[in-house]
Amino acid sequence: MRRSMMKMLLPALTMLGGLCIASNASAAPSVRPGSQPALGDVQIAPTPGGAGQPSTGSAPKAPAGRHCVVDLSHDNAMTCHGSFAEAIADATGGRITNAPGKPGDALRDPRFNAAIEDAGRRDGQYVTSIEFVDGNFGGQSVAFSTDHACTGPTSDVDYEYPNLHAIGWGDLISSYRTYSGCWVSHFEHTTFGGTSTGYQSTRNYIGNAMNDLTSSLRWS
Numbered sequence: 227m228r229r230s231m232m233k234m235l236l237p238a239l240t241m242l243g244g245l246c247i248a249s250n251a252s253a254a255p256s257v258r259p260g261s262q263p264a265l266g267d268v269q270i271a272p273t274p275g276g277a278g279q280p281s282t283g284s285a286p287k288a289p290a291g292r293h294c295v296v297d298l299s300h301d302n303a304m305t306c307h308g309s310f311a312e313a314i315a316d317a318t319g320g321r322i323t324n325a326p327g328k329p330g331d332a333l334r335d336p337r338f339n340a341a342i343e344d345a346g347r348r349d350g351q352y353v354t355s356i357e358f359v360d361g362n363f364g365g366q367s368v369a370f371s372t373d374h375a376c377t378g379p380t381s382d383v384d385y386e387y388p389n390l391h392a393i394g395w396g397d398l399i400s401s402y403r404t405y406s407g408c409w410v411s412h413f414e415h416t417t418f419g420g421t422s423t424g425y426q427s428t429r430n431y432i433g434n435a436m437n438d439l440t441s442s443l444r445w446s
């Protein structure tokens with residue numbers, strides 16, 4: 227999002243800053259053995275189904291639907307969808323099929339976030355982070371999925387994506403939400419060069435220094 231627009235939205239973002247932005251400070255997901263999160267309106271499929279989505283593979287273009295999923299565990303294959311709900315169904319292997327249509331509404335709902343974490347724990351369909359074009363989890367999105375959670379220490383690199391420009395997502399990210407015990411570092415240049423944010427958990431605004439500048443990502 228343009229910085230001029232961000233200035234207009236800053237008061238609103240400040241107001242919303244305290245809402246449901248989960249601290250990931252412990253790095254490890256909050257897991258209570260045997261407990262079930264209250265899922266409410268977030269529908270969980272009774273049996274996990276494969277995403278079954280064709281992939282654009284190694285020849286990606288700027289996505290039309292602009293709600294995309296990149297599978298970090300399978301050659302970084304990207305699949306794009308026309309709605310956020312479809313993308314989340316893909317990222318969770320079909321477990322969450324009716325995510326709220328507006329990503330911002332979904333991410334401010336603790337039940338949605340619990341369902342994402344639950345999909346990882348129960349089905350091995352983890353999401354490292356969901357990245358957004360606008361601040362406050364708005365606009366187009368790209369979710370990164372894996373088959374393992376991140377390890378606790380941030381001294382290692384659990385996953386990485388070297389070139390967002392190659393898949394139409396370079397210089398766009400303004401906010402992000404982390405899951406699966408992952409922290410994410412945003413880099414100014416491809417292959418992890420230039421300025422970086424360092425590993426951080428959820429941010430409803432990435433900050434002026436890196437807004438619309440991210441070209442590569444690492445998770446730990």
Ligand SMILES: [Ca+2]
Pocket residue numbers: 376377378379380381382383384445446
């Ligand atoms: Ca790690």
